[in-house]
Amino acid sequence: MKIPISVLVVIYKSNGEVLLIERADKANFWQSVTGSVDAIDEDLKVAAAREVFEETGIDVAALPMGSLQDMHHQIEYEIYPQWRHRYAPGVTRNVEHWFSLLVPDATQVQLAPREHVAYEWLPFADAASKCFSPSNGAAILQLFSAA
Template identity: 60%
Template structure:
C-alpha cells in the first residue's frame, strides 16, 4: 500500500524547552522529532499525531498523565519534496508531502520507549541545540519557533 503524502510533525518538549530528538534506524545521522503519515485519507490529523507519538516513543496522549490539551495543533503546514530515497513508498509520480505541525508538552521524567525498527536512539536537548541537530529544515524551523508558539498560545 502506498503512503499517503500527508504527515504530521510533533515536536515533543518539556516545560523548560528540552526537546526530544530521535535518530532514524535507516540512517542514524538523521535526527528528528516524531513524524508520520496518515494511515487513511480521512484520518483526522490529531489522531495521526497521537498514533505516531505512541508508536515512535511509547508516550500515550490522553492516558491521565498527558492530557489531550498538551497536544497543540499549530495550524501550520509545510509542503516539501520527498527525499528520493523514500519516494518508492508513495504512489508513482508523488514527489511532495504536506506536513502538519504539532507540539506536545510532556513531564521531564517521562519514559521513552522507541520503536526499534524506526528509531535507535533518543536525546533530550535544549531547543536550539535540537534544531541544529535536525536533518529536516522544516523540523529545525518548528523547533526554533517553539518558544514563540508557546508564548503566543499562553502556555508558558
C-alpha cells in the same frame, strides 16, 4: 503505499528540552516524531497521537488535556528520493502538519527499534540545529518563539 499527508510532533518538556530521535534507516538523521496519515480522512490530531505512541511509547491520552496542540502550520516539501518508493508512482511532494506535545519531565521514551535507534533530550536551540530537516528545525524554533 503511504499517503503524502503527514504530521510532525515536537515533543518538549517545560524546561525547554526537546526530544529528538535518530532514524534507524539513516545514521545521524535526527528528527522529531513524524508520520503519514493512515487514511485520507484520518483526523490529523489522531494521527499525531498515534505516531507519538508508535515511535516513542508516549500515550497522549494519558497526559493532561491540551498537552497535544495543533501549531496551525503546514508546509509542503519534496520527498527525499530515497523514500519515494514508499509512495504511489509519481508522488514527489508531501504536506506536513505541525503539532507540539508538552510532556512531564519524568516521561519515559520507548523507541520502536525498526524506526529509531536512539533518542536525546536537548535544549530547544540545540535540537533545532541537530535536525536533518530544516523544516523540523523551523518547527522547533517556531514553537519556542511563541512561548
